[in-house]
Amino acid sequence: MLDWKLDFTWEILPRLIAAAGNTMLAAGGGYVVAVILGLVFALAQRTPSRTLTFVVRELVEFVRSTPLLLQIFFIYYVGPQFGLRLSPWTAGLIAIGLHYAAYLSEVYRGGIENVPKGQWEAARAINLSTSQTYRRIIIPQALPPALAGMGNYLVGILKDTPMLSVIGVAELMHTANSIGADNFRYLEPYTLVGLIFLAISLPTAWFIRRFDKALRRKMGLTR
Amino acid sequence: MPYRDFLVTYSDRFIDGTLITLGQFGLAVLVAIFAALISGLMKMAHSKTVRAAATVYIELFRGTSLLVQLYWFYFVLPLFGFTLEKFTAGFLTVGLCYGAYGAELVRGAIQSVPRGQWEAALALNMSPAQRMRRIILPQALVTILPPWGNLMIEILKGTALVSLISVADLMFETRQINNNTYLSAQAFGTALIIYYIFARFMLTPIMRWLERVMARKIGRT
Numbered sequence: 001m002l003d004w005k006l007d008f009t010w011e012i013l014p015r016l017i018a019a020a021g022n023t024m025l026a027a028g029g030g031y032v033v034a035v036i037l038g039l040v041f042a043l044a045q046r047t048p049s050r051t052l053t054f055v056v057r058e059l060v061e062f063v064r065s066t067p068l069l070l071q072i073f074f075i076y077y078v079g080p081q082f083g084l085r086l087s088p089w090t091a092g093l094i095a096i097g098l099h100y101a102a103y104l105s106e107v108y109r110g111g112i113e114n115v116p117k118g119q120w121e122a123a124r125a126i127n128l129s130t131s132q133t134y135r136r137i138i139i140p141q142a143l144p145p146a147l148a149g150m151g152n153y154l155v156g157i158l159k160d161t162p163m164l165s166v167i168g169v170a171e172l173m174h175t176a177n178s179i180g181a182d183n184f185r186y187l188e189p190y191t192l193v194g195l196i197f198l199a200i201s202l203p204t205a206w207f208i209r210r211f212d213k214a215l216r217r218k219m220g221l222t223r
Numbered sequence: 224m225p226y227r228d229f230l231v232t233y234s235d236r237f238i239d240g241t242l243i244t245l246g247q248f249g250l251a252v253l254v255a256i257f258a259a260l261i262s263g264l265m266k267m268a269h270s271k272t273v274r275a276a277a278t279v280y281i282e283l284f285r286g287t288s289l290l291v292q293l294y295w296f297y298f299v300l301p302l303f304g305f306t307l308e309k310f311t312a313g314f315l316t317v318g319l320c321y322g323a324y325g326a327e328l329v330r331g332a333i334q335s336v337p338r339g340q341w342e343a344a345l346a347l348n349m350s351p352a353q354r355m356r357r358i359i360l361p362q363a364l365v366t367i368l369p370p371w372g373n374l375m376i377e378i379l380k381g382t383a384l385v386s387l388i389s390v391a392d393l394m395f396e397t398r399q400i401n402n403n404t405y406l407s408a409q410a411f412g413t414a415l416i417i418y419y420i421f422a423r424f425m426l427t428p429i430m431r432w433l434e435r436v437m438a439r440k441i442g443r444t
Contacts, residue, residue, distance in 0.1 A: 078408045
């Protein structure tokens, strides 16, 4: 039956906490890629070029409707076939960044479409260029309502980083797997991984909710 | 090997894997519907204990990764005396994980049914169970279907993780083919396309059709 070994717990906890650092690093790195690439996807869908809009739209749909795990394998293994060798970290960050860029582009799109049409017309009337309009008028207004959605995907990315263990990124899950295999004990490592995830994601989610509420109140958008 | 030959050689394994994936998906959806409905209703109960139980379930599954849950259910739960077969552990975990996300949808949809509907049902002397079954849930169903469609796609994607506890689904077969042939682009590319076809050209149209049927049934077109 169940026997939780406390000394074993203390022995492995430092390793797991160090690995949690890698998990957060992977989540943070993937998020940076996603935030930037997502904006590119969102803006590309608003260009006058119909072909570009169509291609990016389909790409976003494709990425969103296929499993991240499969995308990770694809990016990691297909490169070498064509002579391009990616490290697990690079492949992992690209895969996770691309996957979440597709989701974030939808968040941005919603934010941009929510900016009233009059803002575009006014910007045009005072002779702002398109890039000026985006930079100085549209994005500053589109961003705050989108922040809550963006925050939720940060938590989402964090929870998807364990998938990187399959290509050998030494994050939490990977470390727990190797501890389990070395000691033939899975109870403590896997349970601790779950608890560490809770300890990171619950406060983050709580903070995002508070931040969103405060932001909405500040902007006069109370629901 | 040309792609045609590749497909001919390995189509059996892709098909076997796809069937297992569909089985996992169908069962996981059932578990998710059940879990979401129960915990969504529990979240609105009068009793504080019942609400707390639902909150614990929802936060536990939403706060951790599906992969962690899967390993936990498969490797740790046996230590408590519950040994699950890998196939069962797979769809059960995927279903419970996304059921926790669905619970919030259920609660939101039920709360979005106008106040007057609740009062009218009360005025007609319906019992709470009758009111829920005959008045509230059918209307909530119409609201919940669009976001539930997105959740269904997440469930389909989530089932790919069961390959990591060696359920022989599409993802698993694909990895095996890749390990045998080193034809990564062909193997993973084919699997990507199969998942995409299911999500985009089968699941999404079915959900759209369901939305239309339900909206018509309830007199909102």
